Amino acid sequence: MCVVIVHVCMFVMGKRPGGAAFFSLAFAFWLGACADSKPADTPFERRAFELELSELEIHASGVDRFAHCPSSGSLGQAWIPAHVSEAPHDSAVTERAIELTLKPFRSCYNKGTLHRSNGDGRAAIAVRVGPGGKIASVENYATCGLPIDVVDCMVTEASHLTLEAPSDGSTRTVVIPSVFAPRNGYTASGGGASASDAYAAETYVIMEQARPGLHECEKRAHVGTTSAQAQGVFTLQLDPQGRIVQQNVEPWSGPEELKVCASAVLSKLGFSSPPEGGARIHVRIAFNPRRASP
Numbered sequence: 001m002c003v004v005i006v007h008v009c010m011f012v013m014g015k016r017p018g019g020a021a022f023f024s025l026a027f028a029f030w031l032g033a034c035a036d037s038k039p040a041d042t043p044f045e046r047r048a049f050e051l052e053l054s055e056l057e058i059h060a061s062g063v064d065r066f067a068h069c070p071s072s073g074s075l076g077q078a079w080i081p082a083h084v085s086e087a088p089h090d091s092a093v094t095e096r097a098i099e100l101t102l103k104p105f106r107s108c109y110n111k112g113t114l115h116r117s118n119g120d121g122r123a124a125i126a127v128r129v130g131p132g133g134k135i136a137s138v139e140n141y142a143t144c145g146l147p148i149d150v151v152d153c154m155v156t157e158a159s160h161l162t163l164e165a166p167s168d169g170s171t172r173t174v175v176i177p178s179v180f181a182p183r184n185g186y187t188a189s190g191g192g193a194s195a196s197d198a199y200a201a202e203t204y205v206i207m208e209q210a211r212p213g214l215h216e217c218e219k220r221a222h223v224g225t226t227s228a229q230a231q232g233v234f235t236l237q238l239d240p241q242g243r244i245v246q247q248n249v250e251p252w253s254g255p256e257e258l259k260v261c262a263s264a265v266l267s268k269l270g271f272s273s274p275p276e277g278g279a280r281i282h283v284r285i286a287f288n289p290r291r292a293s294p
Helices: 091-112 148-159 195-220 256-266
Strands: 004-008 049-052 056-058 121-129 135-144 172-182 230-238 244-253 279-287
Touching: 049 195, 056 195, 091 121, 091 148, 091 172, 121 148, 135 148, 135 195, 195 256, 195 279, 230 256, 244 256
Parallel strands: 049 279, 056 279
Antiparallel strands: 004 172, 121 135, 121 172, 230 244, 230 279
């Protein structure tokens, strides 16, 4: 059984601290749709780039994750959404937060994987520090590969922090990117990332933008106090300029209004030009999936 360590590195405005490994992640984009018809035959369809993303779990708790981690993409490619990584920060406070969470995060991982395979995984924990140094909120981003109870534990541990308060009385964001890797680390690829790897990595980051809207959809689909459960495969077809030209959702299981709402949210995402003249993106989205037994 492989012994897993946690490597927590600081992410500051796209820079990495001396010697710390920086792992690019990528966050998926998808486009849902209300129509179930086949994509129209277009000139670029024969050479469309096919991209299948890992399942995205949307939980009522707000702690979401991708089931598996994507390719790292190009060296130095962003894996945390810009609105999080580029928020006002203080490097000294970030270093303190990393120091305080290193052991608790490792403990979360060890407990959560005690009866599971302990592969790699990543998560960026964003802590909002308010007046008095109290934690106003904790959110997770770029989360993949980790069991959901491990992420829940990390968020809970971060909420117990007490950090230096902003001197001007404002709210400060502290981002703690955490990478769980085998003892011998990651095996570097010899040829570097391909254009398709880089595009996939970018897509995962874009998909993060849909989370708030998907949560609103899930809340509307509640029946009383019961969280809505649903899942489906969303397919988005892009033209050579990255414009959405076709949406499809099939299969789907769950409230129809949730399907329509999720499709509308995904349709607002924007993408760059695909590497091969067009693209079809496939992603399964699961709302409040049942947790697997250890």
